[in-house]
Amino acid sequence: MWQSHGVVEVADDARDVDAAVLHRAARIEDAIHARVERRLSGRGWKPTLTPYVGYGAPGWVRVMCRLLLKRPEPRPRRKDAAVRGWRHFLTAAVCEAEVVVEAGSHRHVLRTDRGGYIDAVVRSDLPAGWGEVRLSADDATPVTAPVQVIGSDVTFGVISDVDDTVIVTSLPRPFVAAWNTFVLDEHARASVPGMAVLYERLARAHPGAPIIYLSTGAWNTAPALTRFLQRHLFPRGTLLLTDWGATPDGWFRSGTAHKRGQLERLATEFPHVRWLLIGDDGQLDPQLYSEFVRSHPHNVAAVAIRQLSVTEQVLAGGLPGMGEPGPPASPVPWVCAPGGAALSEQLEAVGLLH
Secondary structure, three states: OOOOOOOOOOEEOOOOOOHHHOOHHHHHHHHHHHHHHHHHHHOOOEEEEEEEEEEEEOOEEEEEEEEEEEOOOOOOOOOOOOOEHHHHHOOOEOOOOEEEEEEOOEEEEEEOOOOOEEEEEEEOOOOOEEEEEEEEOOOOOOEEEEEEEOOOOOOEEEEEOOEOOOEOOOOOOHHHHHHHHHHOEHHHOOEOOOHHHHHHHHHHHOOOOOEEEEEEEEHHHHHHHHHHHHHOOOOOOEEEEEOOOOEOOEOOOOHHHHHHHHHHHHHHHOOOOEEEEEEEOOOOHHHHHHHHHHHOHHHEEEEEEEOOOHHHHHHOOOOOOOOOOOOOOOOOOEEEEOOHHHHHHHHHHOOOOO
8 A cells, every 4th residue: 555755644565354255275374374373482482573674755664574483592503604595484474463663753553464574654754865663563672674765856766676687596497496495505696797786886876776676586585685685795775575475365476466566666656766677588577667668658767688598598488589679669778688797888878877
């Protein structure tokens, strides 16, 4: 729930759905969550808040976090110890719990959804730039969540895909994607060549510009993905991920619908910002971005597509030549290249880098 021009009401995006109308998959999932939560709570597990990076504008911020149960006094782990992907999915959510959000002088009481998430737009008086909101819940240690308040004078931003755009995941390949997500040590994952340098150049060329990392990946991987971006020197930004669980009306969530919905939302929330859309041609980024350009031409500065090699395209389940340079009548520049260095040169040519 959101409104344009920064005029917002306190609203949790998690809709209250009558249990009687929930899809069977959601009812099964909720029953399992409730049983796990009761059992772990009885064993002394305590709630812990996991904050995510938010964003906003003068007068409001979008706050995102999750409330999970955590083992009491876990075994110490070396700071640089390997973390296998599957560990991020061994979580127990705390549902229907109150979370207090303090955004500047404003205090809000919100309630976690079926998956233990808070995703809410709340009133705030934080100044433009990077700031923090404070989060607290019963029996949980208070934490702070970074938020970037985008000033009315900011007219440029970056929306970037993640998989095979900044991090090599080969996501369309089911078996390799499963290996990368659930088995591979997070330190073994590779960055797409030249992309970190490109994003850092964009951040320097456009001070204060927001960077949104938009992915169909699960929120469970957010801490590992944040560490990956920091380790490979990508600029700080907001992650917009999704929940891989059942939905109130179906067995599976639609990654395409998630991306399309977030793009529309950002266009509504920041009508004065023109976005550089960055993705790859291994999935549906060119099609989604084409749709967005047609519906919001004044909100797009350019589209940059990282081209997979012929081998990558075939292994990803696509066909060579899928990533065409954009629709013939596109009102905005489209650039395509296999890596960050070549994309930088083309973005210089269209005036977005100097």
